[in-house]
Amino acid sequence: SAVISQKPSRDICQRGTSLTIQCQVDSQVTMMFWYRQQPGQSLTLIATANQGSEATYESGFVIDKFPISRPNLTFSTLTVSNMSPEDSSIYLCSVEGTGFNYGYTFGSGTRLTVV
Amino acid sequence: KQEVTQIPAALSVPEGENLVLNCSFTDSAIYNLQWFRQDPGKGLTSLLLIQSSQREQTSGRLNASLDKSSGRSTLYIAASQPGDSATYLCAVRGNTDKLIFGTGTRLQVFP
Numbered sequence: 001s002a003v004i005s006q007k008p009s010r011d012i013c014q015r016g017t018s019l020t021i022q023c024q025v026d027s028q029v030t031m032m033f034w035y036r037q038q039p040g041q042s043l044t045l046i047a048t049a050n051q052g053s054e055a056t057y058e059s060g061f062v063i064d065k066f067p068i069s070r071p072n073l074t075f076s077t078l079t080v081s082n083m084s085p086e087d088s089s090i091y092l093c094s095v096e097g098t099g100f101n102y103g104y105t106f107g108s109g110t111r112l113t114v115v
Numbered sequence: 116k117q118e119v120t121q122i123p124a125a126l127s128v129p130e131g132e133n134l135v136l137n138c139s140f141t142d143s144a145i146y147n148l149q150w151f152r153q154d155p156g157k158g159l160t161s162l163l164l165i166q167s168s169q170r171e172q173t174s175g176r177l178n179a180s181l182d183k184s185s186g187r188s189t190l191y192i193a194a195s196q197p198g199d200s201a202t203y204l205c206a207v208r209g210n211t212d213k214l215i216f217g218t219g220t221r222l223q224v225f226p
Contacts, residue, residue, distance in 0.1 A: 006158070031212055042204065042216045043159075092158055096212060103149040103164035104206070104214055111156050 001097045002027050006107030013083055013114050020079045021110045023093035028073035033104075034066070037090040046091075049076045083114045117142045119207055119217035127223040134192040136220045138205035143183050149214070150179050150190050151204045159204065163190070195224045 003026045013019050023032065034046040046066055047055040055068040069077045080087055093107045118141045128134060138148070147166045151159040163172045163179040165188065171180040178191040188205055202221045206214040 001161070010156075033213075042218050043206075043214075044216075045213055048212065090156065094159075094214075103147065103161055104208075105161065106151075106159040109156070109158040 001102050002029065002095050002105045004093060004095065004105055004107040006093055006110060008110055009108060010111040011113070013112065015084050015114055017083055018079055018081045019083065019112060020077050021091055021093075022077050023075070023107050025074045025095055029095040030073070031096065032070065032076045033094040033096075034068065034076075034078045035092045035094060035106075037092065037109075039088070043092065046078070080112065083112075085114045088112055088114045117145075117207060117209055117215045119205060119215050121203075121205060121217040121220050123220060124218065125221045125223075127225065128195060130195060130197060130224055130226050132195050132224075134195050134222070136190040136192070136203050136222070138188040138190070138217050140186045140188075140207050140215075140217075142209065143186050144209060145183060146208045146210060148179075148181055148188050148205060148207050150177075150188075151206065153202045153204060153219075155202075162203075195222075197224050197226055199224050 005024045032049045035043040037043045045058050046061045047057040049055045049068045049070040051070045051073050067079045091110045094104050096104050120139050122137045149164045150162040153159050165172050165181040176193040181188045200223050202219045204219045205217045
């Protein structure tokens with residue numbers, strides 16, 4: 001299965017600023033997924049990123065707040081813009097494996113605290 | 116709309132016990148179901164993947180079963196160890212490429 005390198009692993013940011021999270025995959029993948037996990041909650045899909053096209057956002061998430069880049073088949077970034085304390089969460093990227101017996105692989109997560 | 120629920124929400128057991136974690140989903144039209152483990156503040160580690168055509172998968176002390184028609188999956192952990200302490204998440208993939216996650220079971224195994 002794919003291996004994902006995600007960084008930063010954690011950050012503490014001031015409100016009103018922005019943070020860009022990076023995910024690098026060791027193989028080419030068509031789609032990359034970005035999730036948010038709020039404290040004590042399960043994972044919620046933010047958007048799906050395809051190379052060469054705009055990301056598709058889930059209900060409740062907008063591009064101005066969470067712009068995503070997907071410059072090639074192995075890399076993607078998620079920016080959390082104009083942060084507030086409510087954005088404090090773990091953010092994770094994910095890819096789906098290829099073949100019948102491969103499921104989804106996740107990055108190690110970015111733990112964001114907004115103060 | 117697919118909804119995934121996990122029971123119990125939390126579980127605390129002594130070392131050595133055999134455990135059953137439950138996952139239920141409302142729409143049986145799934146492509147596969149995957150069990151993950153998450154340590155505090157960390158990412159997800161895939162444990163087992165069951166395709167919709169399969170009934171169960173095993174890996175070491177873990178066994179996951181799937182009853183698609185009734186919308187249920189169970190994760191069986193044999194001879195639990197303190198190192199098994201983590202949150203366990205199930206997730207279903209429907210006909211789209213999206214994973215829908217359950218609410219999680221927080222497991223603590225004490226010596």
